[in-house]
Amino acid sequence: MAVHGSTVTSLPHTSTPDKVNPPPPPERRIRSRSDRMNARRARTGWLFIAPFGVVFVAFLLAPLAYALYLSLFTKGLATGTRFSGLENYLHAFSDPQFLKGVWFVVRFSLVLIPVQMAVSLAAALVLDHLTTRLARFSRLMIFLPYAVPAVIGALMWGFLYSPTFGPLEQLFSLFHASAPFLLSQDNVFYGLLNVVTWQWAGYYMIIIYAALQGIDPTLYEAAKIDGASERQVAFRIKIPLVSSALVLILIFALIGTLQFFSEPQILGPVANGSITPDFTPNIYAFNLAFGYAQFNYASAISFSLGIVVFIAVYIFMFATRKKGSNLS
């Protein structure tokens, strides 16, 4: 929880002053009245939060607690359900299928996130620099894939990758070569990388772009007077000033990628077996639960995935916080 506290302070809203405490009132009578008012107001505050509280408990805390509970039991064919302590977790963290999936999503995020960031940051910097009509049009078009469901995005790319009738094949055949099948065992990593980058880079670009637009333009004039080149303005002023947007995007991308599910699940049937039922931890948990009815073990996998994500984000936030304080 300590880290949550520190993230809160790093985020902007804490800069808003809390309600200033009124000076101590001179008379007792008045103070007791304002105490009553404060108590009533505190109750109102809770009432505003109550609907969210109910949803939060019902669909976040309860499932988490229940998953933890279920994961401590094992259902055997002959023995029935019995308490097994941490056995499922020991099993999970030595299960080559689960570990393979975790390794895949970790490797995938390590490549995907820098690529995505580079594309979206470059596009945002260019768009921030240009004010032409073409630039405005491009901004909208690059963002458009965000409005396309992941399922449809994956399907479209599956068609485009197709070795029999996809455009890649037609393009390569002009040079009498045959296109690589991007969903084959060796290429599926890159095939998926492309799908996810296509889907999300525009959304990230818009976030960075909006942050760039919020920078005070007098800073650029001052830099120009000091003889800074445009490249220097971009690297020394713009990028550091949008770093909080970049951190936000990194966290989103990390959480999103580690729970990778829809795209590989959809591309599975057209990938000729290179996307296996244990391809990512989420696909593995899904197949355990709905294919083999191993709900206890699936709960342990889900819970472990949650822990892995939480720890990864925690490490990441710690790392970026340190860097931030060095800069300032």
Add this chain to the structure above:
Amino acid sequence: MSALTTNLPAATRLSRPRRRNVVAHVFLGVLVLYFLAPIWWLFVASTKDAQGLFAGSSGAMWFDKNFNLIANIQDLFAYNGGEYVQWLGNSLLYAVSGGLGATAISVLAGYGFAKYKFRGRNLTFALLIGAVMVPMTALVIPTFILMSNLKLTDTVWAVILPSLLSPFGVYLMRVYTAEAVPDELLDAARVDGAGELRTFFQVSLPLLRPALVTVLLLSVVGTWNNYFLPLAMLSTERLYPLTVGIGLWEQLASSNNGGGHSLWSLIVVGSFISIIPLVVAFLTLQKYWQGGLSLGSLK
């Protein structure tokens, strides 16, 4: 490169920004081509008949000699008792009710966190920030087991109720409320005798409109595009949203090699129709979301 150009005569230096702009525009052009290509393909492919889709006369990226879009749409809406139309309606139901509900809940909670002081506020908010980091799909299987104990799986509620949870929406609303609604304004309204609820609805809510639209858009898109949750929760095909329905068709088509050609063209035209509502929404609501999406990283 910049070191070189600083020594060049003034005339060449003047043309530098222009040349740079050309490079920038080419870069943008390449990006636009890349991001639009699949959507263009989808449009072109949905105008082809089943044969043209696989062996078209002019390649994958251009129209076939037969323009078959209308016939494809008719086939799509008629197939298997009109299940596509049903799925479209379901997607709409889930996205609108889940989105509106999540937004209403987020606004109330964000306002409560931003404008009221009470014991346990900081602790609950820290818990909320922690929740933003919990991967939502890790909750799907436990929620499924929990709801199946309550006999709620395979109903619309199994999709709508979990969609109401939006910790990030609450976080956004809190950040925005803290900045957009001054305490002095609330105090003035209270002095004038307005109750807390009336202050919220008549004074604060109008000020929160930009954030409101953003959170609504984000949660509608999130629910409309969701695949894992409805896939796990629903087993009756009539209750499927579009994403799960099209996924089902894809599985049927690819397990039925050769005979599945007509289903593939339904999948293509169905995918095309399914992206129209959100694409239109984003294009027409531009001025609302363009600023709003950056709210999370406000300075």
